[in-house]
Amino acid sequence: MTTAPDRPTTDRPGTDRPRVLFLCVHNAGRSQMAAAWTQHLADGAVDVFSGGSEPADEVNPAAVEAMQEVGIDITAAQPTRWTDDEVLAADVVITMGCGDTCPVFPGKRYEDWAITDPAGKGVESVRPIRDEIRQRVEALLADLQVPVAG
Template sequence: MPDSKPSVLFVCVHNAGRSQMAAAFLTHLSEGRVKVRSAGSVPAAAVNPAAVQAMAETGIDMSAETPKVLTVEAVQASDVVITMGCGDTCPVFPGKRYLDWKLDDPAGQGVAAVRPIRDEIERRVRGLLAELGIEAA
């Protein structure tokens, strides 16, 4: 039987902040009912420490995450592709649902500046879950 779980891919340039936080929230709030991926068009060497700290404040541990490179296969395997400032670098395939979330870039920001970005991401992820018909944890 094919897997009926929806799959979501979060894409930003460095896959070090916004897309990592979004993936962590969706993984946590969906309790495994959504396949979650994140990637970057030009991945950073490491996840933004301020993003890791901001997420830890919500009880979500992102410390083991690493930035991943965006692949055509990841896009093809996803039902919903959510871009966050990667512009035209994300491949577009027919039949996929694309959303572009305009969010401030947390790169180089301290945790105080990252918190409102984190909170907006959580709000949007909760809205996405509602659209998918999945109750958030």
């Protein structure tokens, strides 16, 4: 079973791995699932982390359950606030519904993924969101020329 990604530092000496940052408001659903999918599918070939503008107290339990169904354990993940340093260190910043609260820095590659917010939804409704995120992560990895594992 894959575990949730650790929060890496912004210091990147000696690595040419792409760094991807996933941002949403609460860092409790979409961005957590996207970070976990990226870590799982890239098998260590990408530095990945996530953050929110207004982090929730815990990761959405339906997101945790939906990810467990596909063998990815995000129970240890904690919603956190993004920092400017993390944004500046990222090669790609993926925003998911955070609008004007997401940071914008010149010269950064940004993508906005319009994905349904899983907040308040049961696992039945979160499964299609989980699957859409996987498809988008696979496309991102292909664009970054990172082989997809598992």
